Amino acid sequence: MPDRTPHTTSTTERGSFCTARCDCGWRGPARRARSQARTDAQRHLVEAGIASGPEHPSE
DSSP: OOOOOOEEEEEETTTTEEEEOOOOOOOOBBBHHHOOOOHHHHHHHTTSSSSOSSSSOOO
8 A cells, every 4th residue: 555644755954964854843963964854855755755766866
């Protein structure tokens, strides 16, 4: 059965760190690079079966 939890990702910044988050409660590690936080979010969506795409999404 597919996961019915909504998956909408965003990034938040605290000091010099950026963290990816999702409405489902998932939270990625704190990263210094915003691009890496966005990659974490994309990987989460792929693992949740919401998105598919390249291994390295364009910046």
